[in-house]
Amino acid sequence: MSRTRMIAYSAGSLAAALSYQCFGTYVQFFYIDVLKLAAGWVGVAMVVYGIWNAFNDPLAGQISDRTRTRWGRRIPYIAFGTLPLILCFILVWTPPFRTERGQALWLFVYFFLIIHLFDTLWTFVILNWTALFPEMFPDLRQRAEVSGWRQFFSIPGLILGIALPPMVYGSLGWPWMGIIFGLITGIFLYISLWGSREHPEFQRDEPLSFREALRATLANRAFRLFLVANLCIQFTFVMLTATTPFYAKYVLGLGDAETSAMLGAVFVTALPFLYLWTKVAQRFGSRQALLAALGLFAVALLPFLAIRDFRGAIAATTGMGAGLAGLLMLTDLLIADVVDEDELGTGVRREGMYFGMNGFVIRFAVSIQSLILTQTLRASGYVPDLPSQPGSVLLGLRLLMTAVPIIALAIAFLATRAYPLHGDRLVQVKARVMRLHEEKRAGRVPRPAR
Structure with missing residues (x-):
């Protein structure tokens, strides 16, 4: 394939x-602070949304794996789902x-339905x-290069999605923000x-x-x-x-x-x-x-135990960028190898289920992070809006920036060390997959026993 x-x-x-x-950063702020929908109602909708958001990933993955059309298994969902996704994003x-017109209940129903519809379309x-x-x-070699390009686009998307909205809705209003960002989303998807x-x-x-796929x-x-x-x-990402x-705010005394x-x-x-x-992965392998x-x-996280000013913070966060x-x-390189090996056992390419199950599991990262953060703040004596917090809170925040994520990274390191698809085994998997694909193109592959 051409570059x-x-x-x-x-x-x-x-x-x-x-x-x-x-969506994730501003939708609750928009409906609670701007539209004045009761925070409790928004909370109920978001709890149900969180459950649906987790379970729709493997469901969408399995549906995709079983899809058979003249355009393919994956491309129809992108081709025919992008326009509804754009429209739904704008409708959010x-x-x-409006609550001021006595329509709070209808606004809640609208919010509940539109966030679930948006997430379903986004997932598919x-x-x-x-x-x-x-x-x-x-x-x-190709996977490493493309993964690098994907993140080259992803990082500006992250920055724009978090930093740009206040400037846009502040000058043009929320509807125009939805239209502009929706169009940008559509252009890049097409x-x-x-x-x-x-x-x-x-x-x-x-x-x-x-059932077979899940097992x-x-x-x-x-x-x-x-x-x-x-x-x-x-x-680690969501905790930091x-x-x-x-x-x-409290350890370094910085402004917004x-x-x-x-x-x-x-x-x-x-x-x-x-x-x-990209070059390191190509030379030494993804694991x-x-x-x-x-x-x-x-x-790179260790300096957060000691830094005390903005200059130190910039130096520390800059150092984090290399590892990030x-x-x-x-x-993505590791899960791609998992899919390859799975095909040897099942005879089927099942990227949808694997990426879907991955999406399901990583949703729990937010819940775990929220529990640890809130309990640490409570146990350390945090009081909202105090101009300065007690030393116990400052210590807790330093540990949340260092010890807690470092422990998580250590567990990730051990799991990656035990990950078996590397070296000679991975070479053998790649060779067998290539032969299997040649047989599939020739139309002579029996279904493996399951």
Whole structure:
């Protein structure tokens, strides 16, 4: 595949990151603070949403794996789901009901329905776009390069989805923010669609039932170890993101602009290191590269035990960027190898179920992080809005920025060390998969016993 199409496919990362970060960061603020919908009602809707958000990933993955059309298994969901996704994203920010007109109940119903519809469409479109990655790029060299390009687009999407909305809705209003961001999302998804392709021989595979698919997925030892590592990595991300505003305000005494600069420095620094990690993965393998990234990121957190000012914070967060780049791009390489090995046992390409189950498991990272953060604040004596917090709170925040994520990274390191798809075994898997694909293209592959 040409580099142009590889880059085009990767552009979908900007759409995925921009739309979901904007939604996740601002939707509750918009409905509670701007539209004055009762926070309790929003909380109820978000609890149900959280449950649906977890379970719809494996469901969408299994449906995708079983889809058979003349356009392929994944591409139809992207091609025909993108426009409804854009419209739904816009509708999130343009509700027709207002509490001041006595329509609070209708606004709640609208909010409940629209967030579930948005998440369902987002899952089907983005999961299928993600599931194309292992199929389109079968060898490590291509996978490492494309994973680097994906994160090259994803990081600006993250920054724009978090930092840009206040400037847009502050000057143009919330509806125009929805329209502008929705159009950007659509443009990059359609660019990605142009760069996407499927192999028709995989549609001839006889799909597994949901029970068979779930059993085979959870029985995969390499996948279970990957889930442990990835859950810990995602937990580290959300813990640091959630703790940073408290740490910046109370430990360092920084304002909002300086806090944004802290977060921005991490992502900006990560961009140039994507190329380096691509080369490391191609040279030493994805498992070895991930082990190095985990160690580097853990070491980069240690300065947060001691820094006391903005200059130190920028230096520390800049150091985090090098390891962050590796963590962002390398996990997809490991799960792609898992999918390859699974095909040897089941005879079927099942990217949808694997990416769906991964999405299901990593949702728990937010719940675990929230529990640890809130209980640490409570136990340490945190009092909201005090200009200065007691020393016990400051110590707790330093530990949340260092010890807690470092423990999670250590668990991820051990799980990655035990991950079996590397070295000679991985070489053998790749060779057998190549032969299997040649047989599938020739139309002479029996279904393996299950």
